[in-house]
Amino acid sequence: MTSPTPPAEPQYADRTYRSTAALVCGVLLLALIAVMAGDALIQGEGQAPWFALAALLTAVPLIVAFTLRPAVFVNDERIRIRNPFRTIRLPWTEVADVRAGYSSELIAAGGTKYQLWAVPVSLRDRKRASRAAGRAPHKDAYGRFSPGAAADAHRHTVPPGAAADQTIVELRGLAEKAGDPAGGTTTGSVRWAYEVIAPAAAGVVLFVVLAAIG
Structure with a gap:
């Protein structure tokens, strides 16, 4: 049986x-x-x-x-980037980095860069979030709240407040959770x-x- x-x-x-x-x-x-x-x-x-x-x-x-x-679809195994004229599918093990400068982009394990059209970067939003983080009080090493130097130090340990930067942090976390680049058995694809x-x-x-x- x-x-x-x-x-x-x-x-x-x-x-x-x-x-x-x-x-x-x-x-x-x-x-x-x-x-x-x-x-x-x-x-x-x-x-x-x-x-x-x-x-x-x-x-x-x-x-x-x-x-x-334009849209970005993700789960624990892969990312699918739908840009204006192409759709890119990559397992997280084929993703070397996800970053946002003046635009959001993904770097594949082979060095190829793909723009993330669905995650536009707003410099105004980023500056506004930075100012808000600087004004917010944070605890120092002794548990005291101070909006000055402690806030500057804390800003390097928390995700940025801008929407695009928060999205990039989430995507990078999924990529890091999957393991080292090029460590998987499946490969990506690009379709026009x-x-x-x-x-x-x-x-x-x-x-x-x-x-x-x-």
């Missing part, structure tokens, strides 16, 4: 990082172009509807690519977003054809 198969461990959903400002901007831009191009498609004369169609084919995929599409590139290219071709025939 065979023993019952133990239940599989539950699979948890990926944690997702996206830019709320980019999502709002994308929705507003799509609504604006829908109103403008829709009016030309319905009431336009001559070649106006065709130019409106070309505008839709070109602009909509690009707006989606740069505002709605042809569902974005193809319609945008078709819109450009239509523009060229319409301009050529006058």
